[in-house]
Amino acid sequence: MRHLKIYLILIASMGMLYACSKTEIVKPQTEEIRFVVPSNFPDAVYKFDGNILTNNGFALGKKLFYDARLSADKSISCGSCHQQFAGFANLDHKVSHGVNNCLGKRNAPVLFNLAWQREFFWDGGAKNLEIVPINAITDICEMGSDLNTIVTFLNNTAPYPSLFKDAFGSATINSQNLLKALTQFTAAMVSANSKYDKVMRKETVFNPEEQQGYQLFKDKCANCHTEPLFTNLNYINNGLDLNSVDEGRKTITGLVSDKAKFRVPTLRNIELSSPYMHDGRFNTLEKVLEHYNVGVQANENLDVSLSKDSQLGIPLSNIQKQQIISFLKTLTDDEFIKNKIFSEN
Amino acid sequence: MNTKNISIALFAILTIAFTSCKKDETVNTAEKGTFALEFENQVNGAPLVLNNQNYTNLNGESFNISTFKYYVSNIKLTKTDGSIYAIPESYILMDAAKPSSLLNNLKDIPAGDYAKISFTIGVDKERNLAGAQTGALDPALGMFWTWNSGYIFVKFEGTSPQSTATDKSLTFHIGGIVDPNNTIRTFSSDFSTGNPLRIRADKNPQVHFVVNAGSLFKGKQKISFANLNFTMGGANSVIVADNYVNGLFEFEHIHN
Numbered sequence: 001m002r003h004l005k006i007y008l009i010l011i012a013s014m015g016m017l018y019a020c021s022k023t024e025i026v027k028p029q030t031e032e033i034r035f036v037v038p039s040n041f042p043d044a045v046y047k048f049d050g051n052i053l054t055n056n057g058f059a060l061g062k063k064l065f066y067d068a069r070l071s072a073d074k075s076i077s078c079g080s081c082h083q084q085f086a087g088f089a090n091l092d093h094k095v096s097h098g099v100n101n102c103l104g105k106r107n108a109p110v111l112f113n114l115a116w117q118r119e120f121f122w123d124g125g126a127k128n129l130e131i132v133p134i135n136a137i138t139d140i141c142e143m144g145s146d147l148n149t150i151v152t153f154l155n156n157t158a159p160y161p162s163l164f165k166d167a168f169g170s171a172t173i174n175s176q177n178l179l180k181a182l183t184q185f186t187a188a189m190v191s192a193n194s195k196y197d198k199v200m201r202k203e204t205v206f207n208p209e210e211q212q213g214y215q216l217f218k219d220k221c222a223n224c225h226t227e228p229l230f231t232n233l234n235y236i237n238n239g240l241d242l243n244s245v246d247e248g249r250k251t252i253t254g255l256v257s258d259k260a261k262f263r264v265p266t267l268r269n270i271e272l273s274s275p276y277m278h279d280g281r282f283n284t285l286e287k288v289l290e291h292y293n294v295g296v297q298a299n300e301n302l303d304v305s306l307s308k309d310s311q312l313g314i315p316l317s318n319i320q321k322q323q324i325i326s327f328l329k330t331l332t333d334d335e336f337i338k339n340k341i342f343s344e345n
Numbered sequence: 346m347n348t349k350n351i352s353i354a355l356f357a358i359l360t361i362a363f364t365s366c367k368k369d370e371t372v373n374t375a376e377k378g379t380f381a382l383e384f385e386n387q388v389n390g391a392p393l394v395l396n397n398q399n400y401t402n403l404n405g406e407s408f409n410i411s412t413f414k415y416y417v418s419n420i421k422l423t424k425t426d427g428s429i430y431a432i433p434e435s436y437i438l439m440d441a442a443k444p445s446s447l448l449n450n451l452k453d454i455p456a457g458d459y460a461k462i463s464f465t466i467g468v469d470k471e472r473n474l475a476g477a478q479t480g481a482l483d484p485a486l487g488m489f490w491t492w493n494s495g496y497i498f499v500k501f502e503g504t505s506p507q508s509t510a511t512d513k514s515l516t517f518h519i520g521g522i523v524d525p526n527n528t529i530r531t532f533s534s535d536f537s538t539g540n541p542l543r544i545r546a547d548k549n550p551q552v553h554f555v556v557n558a559g560s561l562f563k564g565k566q567k568i569s570f571a572n573l574n575f576t577m578g579g580a581n582s583v584i585v586a587d588n589y590v591n592g593l594f595e596f597e598h599i600h601n
Contacts, residue, residue, distance in 0.1 A: 050476065051476065121492075125492050125493040125494060126491070126492075126494045127473075127474050127494045127495070128474060128475060128476050128494065129476070130476030130477040131476065131477060131484065131489075131491065131494050134484055134489070134491040135491040135492060138491060146485070147483075147484060147485035148485050151485060174479050174483065174485075175477065175479070175483055175484055175485045176477040176478060176479035176483065178477075179476070179477035180476070180477055183476070183477075251492075251493070252493050253523070254526065254579050254580070
């Protein structure tokens with residue numbers, strides 16, 4: 001009973017259209033949105049305390065997520081750099097590409113299973129899921145706006161006041177409700193129905209290559225990419241550079257021992273979320289594994305797991321690399337990627 | 346006028362008569378009252394005027410101020426009998442550019458005589474880590490860091506000819522909750538012995554504080570703008586916080 005089964009249960013009540021007394025057309029939300037901890041997951045960190053998940057709140061969050069009018073030049077929405085088909089990362093973009101053709105500093109991360117994360121961004125600088133969007137909204141190279149401008153825009157733009165009233169009981173929009181609505185949408189994104197999950201739940205089995213890849217993965221990768229989230233949520237240096245341009249975690253802690261360390265990313269949906277690393281330098285999984293095979297640099301803060309027996313990196317044969325990649329592809333969750341409740345339309 | 350004066354006098358007499366009817370002069374603790382916290386911004390004794398006024402630090406360096414904002418939170422009052430009342434949800438933000446922000450009414454305080462006040466300069470750790478806040482803690486108020494999330498406790502901006510920064514700017518954004526760079530500081534002050542803060546249902550006393558923006562740059566460590574003109578958290582912010590902990594606020598008087 002500790003872990004409730006299944007993740008987002010959609011109780012379809014199709015056909016039972018929402019009674020809508022408002023004059024404007026609001027797309028009826030016909031499925032009940034629920035957040036449930038998957039049976040093979042630990043307890044969530046974000047528990048919707050003070051921000052109860054509702055259909056109206058979720059639908060409002062989704063509308064805000066996909067509304068490009070929130071950016072300075074009305075060209076960039078959250079969804080512009082967080083695309084569902086890429087696991088809500090930004091396909092083919094090494095770093096974020098924001099307003100005024102400005103390029104950001106780091107690769108846009110995937111968005112799912114955020115409710116299990118304590119800290120956010122590659123350096124862990126954001127410490128509560130609810131405040132994460134402020135960064136993208138205000139960053140001059142992302143959406144380039146500010147909270148006051150957006151709150152004023154929303155207060156003056158139908159149907160937002162009535163949508164906020166439906167979601168939070170008040171038509172007066174402030175930054176708190178804006179952020180809570182966005183969080184209802186992003187925190188409800190749960191990806192836990194990949195082939196890997198089905199194997200863990202004994203609903204199916206790996207093929208031989210995937211199985212061999214899984215064994216190799218547990219032996220060589222799981223130290224940092226720990227199941228079931230496929231990240232231990234720590235900050236490490238994985239030897240990308242001898243001297244890193246980006247100071248990473250040190251930007252937040254000020255500690256020299258954190259220089260060039262970055263948050264271990266999840267590997268779920270990794271097949272779809274290229275390019276890889278904090279600066280998006282690798283565009284294929286083959287290149288990533290080749291980095292661990294022969295490319296690891298002796299950075300002063302290199303993680304000990306990457307310099308075992310005075311040898312840098314993780315030696316991998318071509319066959320082993322192929323087997324690991326086969327396993328990594330079992331982390332693709334097509335149901336999540338194609339789930340309409342998270343889609344723009 | 347006469348009628349008003351008479352009615353005030355009558356009211357006063359009745360009040361005295363009424364209170365004297367009670368057991369000795371104990372205050373009805375079920376009563377709730379309001380008081381005002383008033384902050385008067387100064388720079389080393391001179392009134393703080395934004396933008397056009399020049400001030401001098403202890404190194405003889407001239408400076409002016411364009412922004413001066415600070416949080417006071419978790420206000421606690423200690424009664425003359427030693428009991429403490431923590432004012433719930435007491436988060437207030439003072440902004441030199443908004444005179445109305447310098448006078449804050451605090452409501453629903455249990456009646457009684459209070460001899461001491463204490464508060465956090467800044468925002469407690471819990472709220473730094475909490476989700477989206479509103480009111481004085483609304484991140485839209487420009488006192489919230491998004492890249493390394495948490496509140497700016499004290500924000501001082503200005504210029505000095507001695508500053509080595511671009512545009513000769515001074516940027517002192519003090520905040521941070523993680524040791525060794527934790528800048529949360531608490532301040533406390535006794536009120537005058539003969540004149541405690543008297544909270545009553547029918548009164549609205551004022552507690553007056555002088556706030557010295559110049560205290561950021563002196564005290565524990567004298568700051569030269571040639572050496573330090575920019576901090577946004579970290580070790581240099583700790584130097585500033587250790588300076589202002591004893592000099593930013595000074596209890597002035599109470600109007601009961």
